[in-house]
Every structure is written in C-alpha cells, then in structure tokens.
Amino acid sequence: MWIGIDDTDSPRGGCTTHALTEVVRVARDLGVDPIGDPRLVRLNPNIPFKTRGNGALSVRFGIGRGRRRRCGSIDGRAVWAYEGGARLSPTLATDLVDAAWRAVLDASRVGEAGTDPAMVASPRRLPSSLYWNAVRRVVRAADVRATLNDLGATVRIHGDDLGVVGAAASAAWPEAHPTWELLAYRDPARGSLRREVDGGSVVEAQRRYPDLFLCTDPATRRLLVAPHTPCPILFGLRSRRRGAPLRALATVRSEPVERWMLFCTNQGTGDHLLRRLAASLGPYESGRVEGLVGGVPTTLQGGHVRFPIVDAAGTELVCMAFEPTKTL
Numbered sequence: 001m002w003i004g005i006d007d008t009d010s011p012r013g014g015c016t017t018h019a020l021t022e023v024v025r026v027a028r029d030l031g032v033d034p035i036g037d038p039r040l041v042r043l044n045p046n047i048p049f050k051t052r053g054n055g056a057l058s059v060r061f062g063i064g065r066g067r068r069r070r071c072g073s074i075d076g077r078a079v080w081a082y083e084g085g086a087r088l089s090p091t092l093a094t095d096l097v098d099a100a101w102r103a104v105l106d107a108s109r110v111g112e113a114g115t116d117p118a119m120v121a122s123p124r125r126l127p128s129s130l131y132w133n134a135v136r137r138v139v140r141a142a143d144v145r146a147t148l149n150d151l152g153a154t155v156r157i158h159g160d161d162l163g164v165v166g167a168a169a170s171a172a173w174p175e176a177h178p179t180w181e182l183l184a185y186r187d188p189a190r191g192s193l194r195r196e197v198d199g200g201s202v203v204e205a206q207r208r209y210p211d212l213f214l215c216t217d218p219a220t221r222r223l224l225v226a227p228h229t230p231c232p233i234l235f236g237l238r239s240r241r242r243g244a245p246l247r248a249l250a251t252v253r254s255e256p257v258e259r260w261m262l263f264c265t266n267q268g269t270g271d272h273l274l275r276r277l278a279a280s281l282g283p284y285e286s287g288r289v290e291g292l293v294g295g296v297p298t299t300l301q302g303g304h305v306r307f308p309i310v311d312a313a314g315t316e317l318v319c320m321a322f323e324p325t326k327t328l
Contacts, residue, residue, distance in 0.1 A: 001093050002122045003100055004058035004171035007163030008108035010115045013191075015231040017183055019107035019117075020057040021261050025074045026099040030092065033064035035085040037071050037242075040181060040263035041170040043134045044272055046284040049114070049162065056166030057263075058173070060125075061096060062086055070246070072261035079261070087123070097121045101156045110158060118163030122153040126172035134169035135272045138284050144168050179238060179268045182245035184252075184260040186234040197226045197235050198253040205237070205251040211244035212237055213268070225252075232258075238267060278315045289317065 008019040020038060027033070038059045047054055062085025072079035088096060101119050108117040120126075130147065133139050141161045148155055148168060155164060186195070199216070202225055206215040214224050215237065225235040234254060237245035245262065274287040281287045291309035294316055298306045303323035310316050 001061045001088050001096060002058060002120075002125060002171040003061060003097070004056060004120045004167035004169075005100075005104050005163075006056040006118050006166030006170065007115065008104060008117045009231065010109040010112040012109065012112055013230040014107070014109040014115070015233055016055060016057050017261070017263065018185060018232045019104055020059065021072070021074055021185070021259060022103040022107045023100045024059060024072070024079060024261070026103045027059075027061055027096060028074075028077075028079065030096055030099060031063070032061045032088065032092065032096055033068075033085060034071060034079070034081045035060040035062045035064065036083075037081050037180070037262055037264040039170060039173060039175070040265040040267070041131070041135075041166075041173045042265070042267055042272075043166055043169055044136060044138070044284060044286070046286060047138065048284070054166070056163075056170035058167070058170035062088060069242075070262075072259070074259045074261075093123065097154055097156075104156075105158060108158070116157065116159035116161070116163055118158075118161060118167045119156040120148060120153055120164060120167040120171055121156075122148075122151065122171060124151075126151065126153070126168055128172055128174045130172035131169045131174065132271075134165050135266070136274060136285060137282070139165045139169075141165050173266060175264060177269055178264045178266065179240055180242050180245060180262060181239070181265050181267060182237045182249060182260060182262045184234045184236070184249070184254070184257045185232045187256055187258045188232065190255060191230070191232065195226050195234060196255040197223065199223045201251055201253040202235075205248040208251060209239070209244040209248045211239045211241040212248060213240065214238050238265075240268075277313045278311045278317050279313060291317065 008016045043054045064082030064085045066083045068080040068082045071081040109115040141164050144165050206212045239245045272286050276287050278289050291311040294308040294310040305321040
C-alpha cells in the first residue's frame with residue numbers, strides 16, 4: 001500500500017516530514033512496516049503557493065519480509081525498513097488508511113491559512129508521469145484527481161485539494177539516482193527556544209563522512225543543517241549515500257533529539273530542470289539555459305547582481321544573482 005501526503009504545514013509552524021513520522025508510528029502500532037525507506041520528494045520549486053520547500057512525502061507499506069535496515073527512531077523504538085513485504089489484507093489496508101488519515105489531520109495546522117492536508121493511498125505504484133509533471137510544471141489538481149480515480153486510488157482531503165498533486169507525485173516518484181536526508185526532530189517543549197546544534201561537530205561529521213553535502217557554507221562557515229523556521233526539525237544531514245548520515249548522527253552534538261527519520265529523496269538530482277532555449281520555457285518552469293554574458297554586470301542595492309545573457313537563438317535574458325548565493 002502506497003501512501004502519500006502533502007500540505008500539512010503553514011508559515012506559522014508544522015512540517016509534513018514530521019506528519020509522516022506520525023503515519024509511520026500508527027502503521028507500526030498496526031503491525032505494518034515501511035517497505036523501503038520513507039521518501040521526501042521536492043516538487044517544482046517555482047510554485048507560488050508552496051509553504052517552504054515544496055516537499056511531499058510517501059511510504060510504501062506492507063508486512064515486512066527479508067532483510068531490514070534501520071530508518072528511524074520514534075518513541076525510543078527503532079523503525080525498520082524492509083526490502084520486501086507481503087500485501088495487506090483488505091481489512092488491514094482499510095484500517096491503515098483510516099489511521100494514517102487521522103494521524104495526518106492531528107499533525108496538520110488545520111485552520112491556518114494555506115493548510116489543506118491531502119493524502120493519497122494506492123495498492124499499486126502510481127504512474128511516474130504524475131511525478132514528472134509536478135516536478136517540472138504547474139499541474140491542475142482536478143487532472144490529478146481524475147487520473148487517481150481511474151486508477152482506483154483513495155483520496156482524502158481537508159479543505160482545498162491542491163495537496164493531492166504533491167501527495168500523488170511523491171508516491172509516483174521513480175526513485176532514480178536518489179540522495180538521502182536524515183532529519184532529527186526536537187522535543188516539542190523546546191519549540192519556542194533557539195536551536196542548539198554545535199557547528200564544530202557538524203564540520204567534523206562532514207570531514208569524517210565526505211558523502212554528506214550542504215552541511216556548511218565553506219565560504220561563510222554558515223551552518224546549513226538547521227532550519228530558521230518555526231518547525232519541529234532540529235537539523236538535517238544530506239548525503240549521496242544511505243549509510244553516511246546514519247553514522248554521522250552520533251557525531252553531531254545538539255540538544256536532545258526526540259525522534260529521527262532517514263528519507264530517500266530527489267534532492268540534488270536536478271529533475272526539475274528542463275534543457276531548453278529560453279523562449280520555450282513556460283511560466284514557473286525551471287531550465288538549464290546556456291548563453292554568453294551580453295553586458296557588464298551591475299551590482300544593485302543589497303549586494304544583488306544583475307547581468308544579461310544571450311542564448312543560441314539570440315534571445316536575451318536578464319539574470320539575477322541574489323546576495324544570499326554569495327560566490328555564485
């Protein structure tokens with residue numbers, strides 16, 4: 001059983017990755033296991049109605065069989081991802097969907113503007129086109145719902161149905177060339193306090209485990225693992241290989257970790273980028289456009305830099321390098 005969720009957070013707090021850990025917890029209480037690692041899927045970064053990183057989450061569930069690998073810790077108990085599993089009985093599948101949806105609603109910022117949680121459940125993997133469209137373009141929720149209806153998938157929504165797009169796309173991700181991210185969560189009682197993560201220990205973790213990436217900014221020495229938003233995440237360790245963040249977790253010194261989860265992700269894959277001429281890119285699409293710098297760069301107030309480039313078709317684009325990108 002594939003379950004995908006999206007749109008549980010708001011600018012004021014919450015986190016859909018944390019909501020997924022609650023889905024995993026209630027599934028474990030039913031005797032149901034993750035088959036493969038939980039998945040964190042970033043979608044089109046240009047979508048204007050995203051909350052923050054436009055991430056959606058999914059897990060394949062079953063009765064675990066074969067080799068297992070640890071993928072998290074919740075309530076002080078290990079969470080195991082299995083390489084294979086038996087299908088759920090119809091009764092257990094229904095119980096799982098109902099329990100998962102209750103967990104999603106309980107973990108959502110329901111009632112806050114822009115929070116409209118959605119969940120998609122399907123006994124079979126969804127077509128990858130649902131992912132590729134959502135990661136590269138603007139997709140209508142009505143079109144996704146029509147496809148899901150044809151496939152016999154279960155859809156649950158609370159409020160607007162835009163979250164269906166991300167929930168379905170996450171479950172449809174083909175998982176080609178993945179990276180991983182281990183997310184550590186804080187004790188909810190500390191939510192209003194400043195995060196305590198020792199920067200030196202993060203630098204040491206990246207030195208010991210070179211598969212980690214985007215832990216610090218080497219130019220500014222700024223810590224990149226800890227968010228600056230009102231969410232339950234304490235820190236995140238991104239990696240090109242699965243094992244590195246699991247080993248690095250013991251190296252990072254921080255305030256107490258309440259739970260953690262390892263996610264298989266599409267971060268750093270460039271799936272959202274289209275290789276096209278500038279004139280053929282549509283609204284909210286991202287692309288790799290090759291060209292020549294067509295003029296002298298201009299530094300604007302705030303340290304932002306503007307410059308023109310001309311592509312192979314002679315189309316001139318105005319490019320911006322914003323100050324936070326630093327050396328770019």
